[in-house]
Amino acid sequence: MRDRIQKEISLYEKLNILSDAAKYDVSCTSSGVERQGDGTGMGNCLKAGICHSFSADGRCISLLKILFTNECIYDCKYCINRASNDVVRTSFTPEEVCTLTMEFYRRNYIEGLFLSSGVLKSPDYTMELIYATLYRLRHVCNFQGYIHVKAIPGADQRLIRLTGYLADRMSVNMELPTAESLRLLAPHKSRKNILEPMRFVQEKMKENRQEITLYRSAPRFVPAGQSTQMIIGATPETDYQILRVTESLYKKFDLKRVFFSAFVPVNEDKALPAIREQGPPLLREHRLYQADWLLRFYHFEADELLDEDNPNFNVLLDPKCCWALKHLETFPVEINRADYHTLLRVPGIGYKSAGRIVKARRMGSIGFEDLKKMGVVLKRALYFITCGGKMMHPVRIDKDYITRNLLNTKERLPEGSDGMTFRQMTLFDDMNLSGVNVK
Amino acid sequence: MRQIYICTDTITGLYSALHDAWKECRDGDAGIEVRGKTQQQLFCEYRTVVECEQKAVRLERMIKRYLGCNAYWDIYHALLSDDGAKGTVVFRAMQESRNIKDSRKIMDHLGNPDVAKVFALSRSVSNEAHMYEEFIRFRELENGILFSEITPKAQILTCVADHFTDRFPIENWMIYDKTHQVFLVHGAREQWRLVWGEALNRKAAGMISEKELKYERLWKVFFESITIKERENPKCQQNHLPLRYREGMPEMFQ
Numbered sequence: 007m008r009d010r011i012q013k014e015i016s017l018y019e020k021l022n023i024l025s026d027a028a029k030y031d032v033s034c035t036s037s038g039v040e041r042q043g044d045g046t047g048m049g050n051c052l053k054a055g056i057c058h059s060f061s062a063d064g065r066c067i068s069l070l071k072i073l074f075t076n077e078c079i080y081d082c083k084y085c086i087n088r089a090s091n092d093v094v095r096t097s098f099t100p101e102e103v104c105t106l107t108m109e110f111y112r113r114n115y116i117e118g119l120f121l122s123s124g125v126l127k128s129p130d131y132t133m134e135l136i137y138a139t140l141y142r143l144r145h146v147c148n149f150q151g152y153i154h155v156k157a158i159p160g161a162d163q164r165l166i167r168l169t170g171y172l173a174d175r176m177s178v179n180m181e182l183p184t185a186e187s188l189r190l191l192a193p194h195k196s197r198k199n200i201l202e203p204m205r206f207v208q209e210k211m212k213e214n215r216q217e218i219t220l221y222r223s224a225p226r227f228v229p230a231g232q233s234t235q236m237i238i239g240a241t242p243e244t245d246y247q248i249l250r251v252t253e254s255l256y257k258k259f260d261l262k263r264v265f266f267s268a269f270v271p272v273n274e275d276k277a278l279p280a281i282r283e284q285g286p287p288l289l290r291e292h293r294l295y296q297a298d299w300l301l302r303f304y305h306f307e308a309d310e311l312l313d314e315d316n317p318n319f320n321v322l323l324d325p326k327c328c329w330a331l332k333h334l335e336t337f338p339v340e341i342n343r344a345d346y347h348t349l350l351r352v353p354g355i356g357y358k359s360a361g362r363i364v365k366a367r368r369m370g371s372i373g374f375e376d377l378k379k380m381g382v383v384l385k386r387a388l389y390f391i392t393c394g395g396k397m398m399h400p401v402r403i404d405k406d407y408i409t410r411n412l413l414n415t416k417e418r419l420p421e422g423s424d425g426m427t428f429r430q431m432t433l434f435d436d437m438n439l440s441g442v443n444v445k
Numbered sequence: 446m447r448q449i450y451i452c453t454d455t456i457t458g459l460y461s462a463l464h465d466a467w468k469e470c471r472d473g474d475a476g477i478e479v480r481g482k483t484q485q486q487l488f489c490e491y492r493t494v495v496e497c498e499q500k501a502v503r504l505e506r507m508i509k510r511y512l513g514c515n516a517y518w519d520i521y522h523a524l525l526s527d528d529g530a531k532g533t534v535v536f537r538a539m540q541e542s543r544n545i546k547d548s549r550k551i552m553d554h555l556g557n558p559d560v561a562k563v564f565a566l567s568r569s570v571s572n573e574a575h576m577y578e579e580f581i582r583f584r585e586l587e588n589g590i591l592f593s594e595i596t597p598k599a600q601i602l603t604c605v606a607d608h609f610t611d612r613f614p615i616e617n618w619m620i621y622d623k624t625h626q627v628f629l630v631h632g633a634r635e636q637w638r639l640v641w642g643e644a645l646n647r648k649a650a651g652m653i654s655e656k657e658l659k660y661e662r663l664w665k666v667f668f669e670s671i672t673i674k675e676r677e678n679p680k681c682q683q684n685h686l687p688l689r690y691r692e693g694m695p696e697m698f699q
Contacts (some may be wrong), residue, residue, distance in 0.1 A: 021663055027669040045614045047633075056579050059696060061672040071671060079499070109660050112591065112616065113583045213699025270675050349447055365553040369545060372556055379561045 015096050021106065023096055027076045027087050028122055030272075031179075031235065032265040036068045036117035036152040038230030039174050047148025047377060049111060049118070051230075055152075056117050069120035069154055070107055074098055074136055078124030082181070082192040084240055086272045087124050097126065097236055100139040104147050109246065111151055118152030118174070119143065125158060133161035134168065140172040152230075157203040159195060166203055167210060175230040175262070178204050183251045187241035189279055201259075205230055208260050224418065231262035239287040241271040244317035246308070253308040256301065266294045293319035300325055303357050304350045327353045328413055330390055331405055337390040338397060342371050353412075354387030358376075374398050386412060449476040451483060452494045452532070454600075457526045459532055460498045462494045466536055469503070475513075477532025484529075504566040512542055513549035521565035526599045527677035534562040573597055574604035580690040581605070585619060591618035592650055594693060602629040606637045621645055663697045 015023075039056030057066035075097035076087040080326035087093065103121065110116045121139065126132045126436040131211045136155060155173040157166050170176055178200055182188045185197040207228055234255065236248065252264045268286035271278060297319065305324070311325050312318070320328050330337065330353050339348050341363060349360040363381045366372055373393050379382055388398040389408045401407070450466050452458035466475045476489070483491075500672065508517045520535050537559035542551040556558050583591035591613070601623050606629055609618065611632070620629040628640040691697040 018666060019661060022666050025667050029671050029673055043611045043614055048613060048615070050611045059668065060575055060682045060686040062669060062679060062682055063673050063676040064678040064685065065673075065676075067668070067671060067684065070667070106663065110664060112613070113585070113660065114581050114593075114666075115664050199591065268676070270673060288676065334623050344620075360557060362553075365550075366555040369550065369554040370556045376556050376561070379565065380555055 015094075017102060017106075020096050020102070023094055024069060024073045024076060024098065027124075027441065028071045028073045028120070030086070030267060030270065031071060031120070031122055032065075032267045033154065033177060033233050033235055033263065034066055034068045034087070034120065035175075035233070035263065036154075038262055039152070041229075042152065043150050047150050048108065049149050051118075051150075051152050058114065058116055068117045069152065070110055070116045070118070071120040072103070073120070074103070074121055074123035074139065074196070075126045076124045077126045079127070080125055080192070080194040082195065083273065083275045083277050084181075084191055084237060084269065084271075088273070091273065098139075100135070100142050102174070103139050104143050104149075107143060107151075108147050108149060111149070115144070118154070119332045120154045122156040122178075123158065129158045129160035130162050131156045133165040137165055137169045140169060144172050155282060156205065156231075159199045161203070163203075163206055166206060170207060170210060170228045171225050173228060173281070175233060175237070176207050176228045177233045177235070180208075180234045180236045180251070180255075180264075182241055183236050183243050183248050184241070187243065193272060200368040204234070204259050204261075211260070231260070233263040233265060234261060235265035235267050237269050238266045238291050245294060245297075245319050246314070246317040248294060249301075249308040249312060250409055252294075252298060253301055257262060264298060265314060266291050266298075271309070289321060290319070293325060295327045305347060306351075322413055323409070324353075326351070327386065331409060334403055334405060334408075337403060339390065340395065341377065341391050341393050342367050352387055352390045354383035354390070383423030446490045447474050447476065449478055449486075449489050449491050450484075450494050450532075451478055451480050451491055452496060454479040454482075455496075455526060456493065456521070456603075457498060457501045458496045459535075460504045461496040462532060463536060463539070464500040464504040465494055467507075467539065471540065474534075475536060477536055479529060479532065484528045507538075512539070512551055516549065516552045519552050519563060519567040522570040522604070522612050523563045525601065525604070526566045526570045528566055530562070531566055532567070534559045539574075549595075550612050556602060560566075565657075570589050570599045570601065571603045571604065573599055574601040576687075576690055577601055578605050578623050578699070580694060581609075581620065582693045582695060585657045586650070587652045589617065589654070591616055592621070593619070594621045594623055594650070596623045596692070598624070600625050600627070602627055602630050602639060605629075606631075622652075 021262045035055050035386065036051070037053065039051045040053040041051040043050040055068060057068045059067040061067055067320075073087075077095045077097060078087045078089055081089045104279040107116070107119045111118070121136055123136060126135070136158075140153060140155060143153070154177065155169060156174040157169070157178045159177050159178060169360050180200060181192055181195065188195060188197055210227050210233070212282055214224070217224040218226070236251070238248065255261045255264055268288050270286045297311055300311065301308065306329070311329060317324055323331070330351070338350060341349075346360055346364050349355055349363060350357060355363070356393070359381045363377070365373060366376065366380065371394055374384065377387070377393070384398065389395070389403075389411065448466070448470055450462040454461035462477045466477055469475075497509060505517070508520060512520070523535055524531055536552060538557070541554065541557050541559060542548040543553065545554060551560060552564060555564060577597060581593050581595060583593045586592050600622070602620060605620070610631055616632050617633050618631050622629070626641075628643060629637060630640055631637040
């Protein structure tokens with residue numbers, strides 16, 4: 007009924023409504039695929055991806071992130087477009103999406119298209135519309151840029167397969183880390199329903215890799231892999247549970263990325279937590295991303311970072327520092343001798359600088375000054391490393407002492423570096439330790 | 446007497462200077478400075494380099510052969526920066542490469558201050574070039590040409606040229622570097638080229654096409670609505686998108 011009463015909506019209005027509705031999807035990467043243009047159309051892809059702007063909330067804008075439609079038959083509690091909400095409903099046509107993408111891309115506004123959608127009529131119907139859009143974009147407009155598309159859970163596998171050959175990345179949102187939460191907040195979605203297309207895409211990708219080794223010019227199926235996202239803070243899961251789920255997604259489903267989205271309350275519902283005053287749990291999201299990086303690039307495992315007794319991340323210290331403080335017996339490490347994997351575990355040394363260290367020390371020994379030039383964050387690293395057998399300043403390998411100094415990084419030199427290794431205690435000095443609970 | 450070679454701030458000029466310096470005093474101390482940015486010092490002999498294509502090609506070939514293509518990439522980028530000492534540090538890094546066992550690994554030898562400086566310069570130039578790949582905005586002119594005007598610190602046009610050529614092969618586009626007054630011009634289905642010594646026709650560059658304003662408006666509304674109000678964080682935005690890149694970006698102006 008609603009769409010009959012509603013008056014015709016201009017493209018400007020549509021873009022406003024449908025990008026506003028898509029903004030809670032965090033994934034905005036354009037990475038994972040390297041593709042040169044063929045010289046007859048427009049666009050290429052870079053392995054690292056490119057961000058083209060940054061919105062006022064500091065998140066990158068890389069893709070034209072829109073919903074195809076916000077008309078949805080589902081009633082997920084956390085979603086602004088749930089069927090029971092009274093919002094203006096509208097849909098793009100495939101032509102409109104193509105024109106917008108091409109014209110924005112030409113002006114170097116965007117890196118490609120991110121097409122998600124509410125479920126219009128049925129999953130199959132929606133998936134078909136998405137496929138039609140992508141087909142037009144690839145074959146009529148000759149667009150060779152990046153396309154990220156959502157696989158609609160419950161859609162026909164044939165449609166997902168066809169769409170996969172046109173897209174670079176596909177994603178199905180986990181939404182919530184456990185099956186119970188999902189039942190509670192998204193009654194129309196089920197764990198099985200979500201994991202099914204994920205598994206399907208994974209298997210197709212595996213098949214496709216074999217095809218490509220046999221026939222070099224075989225069409226690529228989802229070359230940039232899959233991603234997913236989880237909402238953080240809408241349900242009572244601990245960080246440990248979330249991280250475990252993340253790890254198993256990487257291991258069992260070959261996902262490229264798992265995104266976390268701090269829960270922003272857009273609906274009033276008794277099933278949702280009321281956190282309007284505190285704002286979204288941004289710090290928690292940040293810590294999870296830090297841990298996610300440790301899993302993907304630093305050879306950490308979820309069980310090393312958290313455990314049943316310590317199920318949540320420290321508010322004040324990042325996960326890597328926390329791990330290092332719990333394992334002080336392995337420090338300090340000698341920069342000129344420690345292997346790459348050990349270097350990766352030192353706070354303040356990233357994977358890039360670890361690589362540079364390994365290369366540079368083949369030419370001669372490295373000192374603290376050189377480390378700084380290579381991009382090592384010395385204010386964090388100095389408690390955990392030695393160069394040529396010496397530490398940078400006379401510091402103690404002591405948990406409380408290091409914790410205090412790490413929290414106090416505004417101070418330039420660690421306490422005691424001028425030769426004073428003791429400290430006057432006072433009654434009213436809380437040593438900055440409140441809130442830190444490193445076990 | 447320390448010999449100092451003076452050249453223009455172009456790749457041909459710097460390569461010619463490096464060529465002469467390498468030929469005459471590769472075992473001694475020499476400096477390479479850019480005309481207009483020199484600071485006169487005592488006990489130095491200044492000489493202007495005769496610049497020619499041939500010397501540049503010869504030096505390029507030499508670097509590629511003895512130091513490898515990766516080191517060449519770093520040296521090339523370092524020489525595009527706006528740092529006055531760039532010529533001298535590259536020369537010293539080349540000298541240093543003779544002291545190590547495998548000269549092709551010179552850029553790994555970050556313990557050496559000159560190599561570290563070349564590395565730092567090359568990193569900052571390629572970072573800036575990458576920023577411009579992200580933040581350049583084209584406007585469509587009445588005649589269908591995509592035009593963009595930028596004010597970079599380093600001469601990054603050649604670094605972004607291949608990227609945009611691959612991306613927009615059948616478009617006519619042009620990027621104008623206001624700082625160094627150079628144009629990067631690409632005609633449809635052609636190779637790009639640099640144009641020096643032309644003045645920008647302000648009037649022609651200001652005549653934008655009819656559709657241009659419409660798409661700018663659409664882009665702005667997208668930019669507004671994609672923000673999550675509850676997460677607003679201008680400092681984070683500015684960290685990622687420094688103010689000096691914003692001048693050509695329509696979404697940053699109301």
